[in-house]
Amino acid sequence: MPRHTATTSARRRGPSMADVAKEAGVSGQTVSRVANGKTNVDDATRERVLAAMRRIGYRPNSAARALRNGQFRSIGVIISALPTFGNSRTLDAIAAAVVAEGFSIILMPVTRPTQGEVTGAFSKLNEQAVDGVIILIEQHQLDQSEIELPQGLPVVVIDSSARYDYPIVDTDQADGAARATRHLLSLGHETVWHIAGPPQSYSAERRRRSWQSTLEQEGREVPPVSVGDWSPESGYQAGLRLAADPTVTAIFAANDQMALGLLRALHESGRRVPEEVSVVGFDDMDESAHFWPPLTTIRQSFEAVGRHAVSALLKEIETGAEAGEPVSVPTELVVRSSTAPPPS
Amino acid sequence: MPRHTATTSARRRGPSMADVAKEAGVSGQTVSRVANGKTNVDDATRERVLAAMRRIGYRPNSAARALRNGQFRSIGVIISALPTFGNSRTLDAIAAAVVAEGFSIILMPVTRPTQGEVTGAFSKLNEQAVDGVIILIEQHQLDQSEIELPQGLPVVVIDSSARYDYPIVDTDQADGAARATRHLLSLGHETVWHIAGPPQSYSAERRRRSWQSTLEQEGREVPPVSVGDWSPESGYQAGLRLAADPTVTAIFAANDQMALGLLRALHESGRRVPEEVSVVGFDDMDESAHFWPPLTTIRQSFEAVGRHAVSALLKEIETGAEAGEPVSVPTELVVRSSTAPPPS
DNA sequence: CGGCGAGATGTTTACGTCAACATGGACGGC
DNA sequence: GCCGTCCATGTTGACGTAAACATCTCGCCG
Numbered sequence: 001m002p003r004h005t006a007t008t009s010a011r012r013r014g015p016s017m018a019d020v021a022k023e024a025g026v027s028g029q030t031v032s033r034v035a036n037g038k039t040n041v042d043d044a045t046r047e048r049v050l051a052a053m054r055r056i057g058y059r060p061n062s063a064a065r066a067l068r069n070g071q072f073r074s075i076g077v078i079i080s081a082l083p084t085f086g087n088s089r090t091l092d093a094i095a096a097a098v099v100a101e102g103f104s105i106i107l108m109p110v111t112r113p114t115q116g117e118v119t120g121a122f123s124k125l126n127e128q129a130v131d132g133v134i135i136l137i138e139q140h141q142l143d144q145s146e147i148e149l150p151q152g153l154p155v156v157v158i159d160s161s162a163r164y165d166y167p168i169v170d171t172d173q174a175d176g177a178a179r180a181t182r183h184l185l186s187l188g189h190e191t192v193w194h195i196a197g198p199p200q201s202y203s204a205e206r207r208r209r210s211w212q213s214t215l216e217q218e219g220r221e222v223p224p225v226s227v228g229d230w231s232p233e234s235g236y237q238a239g240l241r242l243a244a245d246p247t248v249t250a251i252f253a254a255n256d257q258m259a260l261g262l263l264r265a266l267h268e269s270g271r272r273v274p275e276e277v278s279v280v281g282f283d284d285m286d287e288s289a290h291f292w293p294p295l296t297t298i299r300q301s302f303e304a305v306g307r308h309a310v311s312a313l314l315k316e317i318e319t320g321a322e323a324g325e326p327v328s329v330p331t332e333l334v335v336r337s338s339t340a341p342p343p344s
Numbered sequence: 345m346p347r348h349t350a351t352t353s354a355r356r357r358g359p360s361m362a363d364v365a366k367e368a369g370v371s372g373q374t375v376s377r378v379a380n381g382k383t384n385v386d387d388a389t390r391e392r393v394l395a396a397m398r399r400i401g402y403r404p405n406s407a408a409r410a411l412r413n414g415q416f417r418s419i420g421v422i423i424s425a426l427p428t429f430g431n432s433r434t435l436d437a438i439a440a441a442v443v444a445e446g447f448s449i450i451l452m453p454v455t456r457p458t459q460g461e462v463t464g465a466f467s468k469l470n471e472q473a474v475d476g477v478i479i480l481i482e483q484h485q486l487d488q489s490e491i492e493l494p495q496g497l498p499v500v501v502i503d504s505s506a507r508y509d510y511p512i513v514d515t516d517q518a519d520g521a522a523r524a525t526r527h528l529l530s531l532g533h534e535t536v537w538h539i540a541g542p543p544q545s546y547s548a549e550r551r552r553r554s555w556q557s558t559l560e561q562e563g564r565e566v567p568p569v570s571v572g573d574w575s576p577e578s579g580y581q582a583g584l585r586l587a588a589d590p591t592v593t594a595i596f597a598a599n600d601q602m603a604l605g606l607l608r609a610l611h612e613s614g615r616r617v618p619e620e621v622s623v624v625g626f627d628d629m630d631e632s633a634h635f636w637p638p639l640t641t642i643r644q645s646f647e648a649v650g651r652h653a654v655s656a657l658l659k660e661i662e663t664g665a666e667a668g669e670p671v672s673v674p675t676e677l678v679v680r681s682s683t684a685p686p687p688s
Numbered sequence: 689c690g691g692c693g694a695g696a697t698g699t700t701t702a703c704g705t706c707a708a709c710a711t712g713g714a715c716g717g718c
Numbered sequence: 719g720c721c722g723t724c725c726a727t728g729t730t731g732a733c734g735t736a737a738a739c740a741t742c743t744c745g746c747c748g
Contacts, residue, residue, distance in 0.1 A: 013414050014472060016704055027728045032706055042726060062473040063410035064704035067733050070357050072407065074450070082439065088432035095426065095453040104473070106418070107449045109439040128358060129406040129448070232634035261634045290576035290605045292636045360734050371698045376736055386696060408734035411703050 015056045024052035035060055066129075074104040075313060076130040078121045080137045082109060084230075085257070085285050086302055090136060090158065093306025101314055106130055110137070132313045134158065135166075138201055154316035156309045159203055167316065168326040169309040173203050176298040176331035177210035180252045180280045182218075183296070183333055187278065188341045189250035191220040195238045195262060197254040198229045207254050207282065228254070232261035239265025249277055249342040256281035256288045256297055263291060263338070274340035284334055294336035304329045359400045368396035379404055410473075418448040419657060420474035422465045424481045426453060428574075429601070429629050430646055434480060434502065437650025445658055450474055454481070466497075476657045478502065479510075482545055498660035500653045503547055511660065512670040513653040515644040517547050520675035521554035524596045524624040524642050526562075527677055531622065532685045533594035535564040539582045539606060541598040542573045551598050551626065572598070576605035583609025593621055593686040600625035600632045600641055607635060607682070618684035628678055638680035648673045 017035070021028040026049060033041050034049040041049075052058075066072045075098055081087055098105045106129065110117040118137070132154035155166040184192045194211045197204025208225060215222045226242065228234030235258025242248050243266050253259035259281030263273060271277050273293055281288060284299035308327045315321065361379070365372040370393060377385050378393040385393075396402075410416045419442055425431055442449045450473065454461040462481070476498035499510040528536045538555050541548025552569060559566050570586065572578030579602025586592050587610050597603035603625030607617060615621050617637055625632060628643035652671045659665065 013703085017706095018704080028704090029706075029729080030727060032704095033727090036706080040726065045726080059472045061411070061704050063407045063416065064733090065706085066407035067405070067411050067703090067735090068705045068707085070733075082436040083429075083432040085427070088427040092426040092453065095451050096455070099453060105451045107439050107451050109436065109443060111440070128403045232631050236634055257631060260631055264634045264636050264638070267636050287576050287601060287604055287631060290580055290608045292608050292611050294608070357733085361736095362734075372734085373699080373736075374697060376734095377697090380736080384695065384697090389696080405734050408703090409736085411705090411733090412735045412737085414703075 014061070015058050016061065017058075019056055020049065020052050020058045023056055024049045072129055072131050073102065074106055074130050075310075075317075076106045076108050076133045078108045078110060078118060078133060078135045078137065080110045080112065080117075084138065085283060086300075087136060087138065089302035090306045090309075093303040094134060094136075094310055097307050097310035101310070103131075103314075132156070132317045134309050134313055136309075138203075154313055156313040156316070158305060158309050167312045167324045169305055169312060170326075170328060171203075171300040171302075171305060172328040172330050173206035174210035175328075176282060176300060177207040177252070177254075178214045179331060179333045180282065180298050181211050181214040183335070184250040184252065184278055184280060184339065185214075185218060185220070187250075187339060189278065190342070191215060191223060191250070193223045193226070193242060193248050193251045195226045195228050195235055195242075195251065195253040195258050197227075197258075199227065201230075204230075204254055211252055223248075228258045230255055230257060232257045232264075234258060235261030236265050238262065240269065243269035243271050243277075250280075250339075251277065252280045252282075254282055256283040256285045256291075256295060259288075259295055259297070259338075260291055263293075263295075267292075274338050276343055278339040278342070280339060289336060291338070293338050296336045296339040297334050299332045299334050301329055301331075358405070359402045360405065361402075363400055364393065364396050364402045367400055368393045416473055416475050417446065418450055418474050419654075419661075420450045420452050420477045422452045422454060422462060422477060422479045422481065424454045424456065424461075428482065430627060430644075431480060431482065433646035434650045434653075437647040438478060438480075438654055441651050441654035445654070447475075447658075476500070476661045478653050478657055482547075498657055500657040500660070502649060502653055511656045511668045513649055513656060514670075514672060515547075515646075515649060516672040516674050517550035518554035519672075520626060520642040520644060521551040521596070521598075522558045523675065523677045524626065525555050525558040527640070527679070528594040528596065528622055528624060528683065529558075529562055529564070531594075531683060533622065534686070535559060535567060535594070537567045537570070537586060537592050537595045539570045539572050539579055539586075539595065539597045539602050541571075541602075543571065545574075548574075548598055555596055567592075572602045574599055574601060576601045576608075578602060579605030580609050582606065584613065587613035587615050587621075594624075594683075595621065596624045596626075598626055600627045600629045600635075600639060603632075603639055603641070603682075604635055607637075607639075611636075618682050620687055622683040622686070624683060633680065635682070637682050640680045640683040641678050643676045643678050645673055645675075 017028045017031045020031045026045060030041060030045065031049055034046050077091065077094060079087060079091060082091065095105050108121040110121050135155065135157045138159065157166045157168050159170045181192050192211065192215065194208060196208040199205060212222055226238035228238050235253055239262035242251060251262060253262050259279055262279060266273050266277055273279055279295065281295050281297035284297045288295040288297050308329065312324055312327065315324070361372045361375045364375045368375070370389060374385060374389060375393055378390050421435065421438060423431060423435060426435065439449050452465040454465050479499065479501045482503065501510045501512050503514045525536050536555065536559060538552060540552040543549060556566055570582035572582055579597055583606035586595060595606060597606050603623055606623060610617050610621055617623055623639065625639050625641035628641045632639040632641050652673065656668055656671065659668070
């Protein structure tokens with residue numbers, strides 16, 4: 001590697017407290033006091049320092065501050081499948097809550113949710129740069145074997161199996177799936193078919209199990225499950241098969257995207273929604289109200305999930321307390337035009 | 345604020361190089377050399393140090409490293425409307441590219457894209473913690489008056505007006521809109537109607553202008569514009585009005601979400617797509633292929649935009665060079681089932 | 689067999705900030 | 719008028735790292 005002179009590629013360092021101090025004719029410590037809003041500074045002096053700061057464009061150096069305090073005031077988010085509807089919403093809520101607390105947020109994307117990638121995310125992005133971590137990973141083989149997270153770093157897990165020792169925040173998946181199933185049953189349908197998400201996903205599993213046990217509780221037959229991968233395409237494929245069976249009158253898709261594909265399959269097969277077949281989704285995406293027909297679905301509050309995750313993490317960071325109670329965020333049934341009583 | 349003893353809320357600092365040095369019986373400097381993969385270390389010594397690191401769980405302290413080097417190896421992303429389809433995709437691409445370069449990424453969300461919020465994002469999250477910034481803001485009043493960005497911090501702007509002095513990376517909006525318009529014209533439609541995005545959005549403006557000038561070039565009448573706000577609901581409202589006019593046979597919606605609302609309005613009004621009315625969208629969301637009918641649209645590569653933004657920024661960081669050439673990412677017409685020749 | 693260079697390792701110091709302690713002046717009570 | 723107090727401000731040092739420089743040990747060549 002060639003040597004450069006200081007001006008070439010080296011970042012020219014910004015002005016430091018010492019520069020401000022010289023400019024204002026005070027000591028560095030006084031500058032520090034002003035920068036941190038301490039009260040024991042004469043008003044005139046404070047003004048002079050503030051003016052000097054503005055004049056030379058002083059910005060506090062967060063690295064030095066972090067080094068001094070042993071705290072970074074920032075939290076990391078390990079996330080996979082960021083552009084996913086739910087994940088991006090949750091991330092947004094997390095980010096908003098985090099900055100509201102005066103922390104900043106470091107994003108650690110992983111391409112695939114494998115064990116190695118996740119542990120790598122910790123070490124690769126030197127984990128000494130965060131005070132805590134939120135793990136937001138859709139489907140994980142993680143559960144296969146314990147993943148080792150660095151020493152005493154506070155961690156909150158969203159949407160995980162209960163295998164972790166860390167606080168968990170999530171939507172009440174079981175309750176949502178039960179609502180969807182009961183809604184269809186209460187309209188008079190004999191039973192409810194299901195297009196599930198990928199079995200590696202813990203949310204998908206919970207929705208599937210809850211759908212099943214709700215049917216069993218009501219003494220209904222449990223039809224075979226179609227398995228998708230959350231994508232509209234997989235919903236479409238499953239829908240094509242379901243549409244061919246005239247006994248199918250009610251379908252619960254594990255998310256809105258698969259419901260969209262399902263609707264398309266039903267249209268193409270000439271099965272009218274909701275007159276012949278009723279459909280319920282899960283998520284309540286922005287788009288769902290404008291599907292054709294507008295989709296009845298289960299709304300989950302990603303915002304609440306994000307907020308709870310942040311507050312749990314911050315509490316853990318401040319008190320040093322280990323894992324608190326898991327938090328379960330309730331869901332809501334949104335009835336639109338894709339459900340109706342079965343044809344008589 | 346009450347005083348705590350060291351064990352209470354104070355983050356217990358992890359082991360430092362000094363600890364490793366003592367454990368391995370070498371000097372701190374040698375530990376540093378091993379940590380940084382320098383070659384001038386005896387193999388036996390290196391092994392010993394590595395073992396010591398593992399034994400006591402050493403992690404490099406990035407704050408101290410940043411302080412020493414004057415570099416953070418991290419870049420900030422100022423983003424508004426994160427959960428938006430395009431933004432989350434772009435952010436994902438940015439994140440992937442950034443970590444591939446060994447940098448980490450700090451998220452700075454702003455709730456509204458006002459001048460104050462954006463400048464606040466710089467100072468609030470002490471901007472000394474990043475080596476550069478990518479601004480990803482959908483619609484901005486920013487252009488109203490110059491926003492003052494901190495001194496010599498490298499900046500890349502995505503989807504902005506040309507008012508900035510910073511490198512700009514964006515989709516070739518004009519080209520995309522022209523493709524959409526010409527596609528409809530080439531099917532035999534007399535003219536093309538347009539549902540535009542919000543006028544504050546520079547992308548929306550460019551799409552609208554390109555649609556208009558394409559029509560003018562072809563000597564077609566330019567119908568009045570419907571203005572939406574990107575949401576399916578606004579597309580639906582505009583669609584209701586358009587559907588009532590029997591002379592409307594071809595509509596170009598400025599994004600897929602508004603196209604979705606438009607499709608619903610056409611269905612509700614009993615206007616068949618594509619037999620009576622053709623529709624083209626813009627974005628090519630995952631869902632678009634499964635709209636009813638599957639949507640003809642303009643695909644833009646958010647991935648390419650993200651990648652280019654990162655490489656432009658990194659180049660600027662390394663060389664210190666000011667604003668490079670703006671980058672324009674091409675679009676692609678994806679023909680599906682929502683377009684056809686007009687009814688004869 | 690003395691000297692010299694190369695490579696391994698140690699020592700010093702500075703990066704920017706802020707807690708802890710030190711200093712120094714003003715003011716009030718007796 | 720002397721002393722104790724309080725408040726503004728200054729000085730010192732340490733956080734963990736790594737560049738620069740210093741030292742020490744070999745081995746090789748003349």
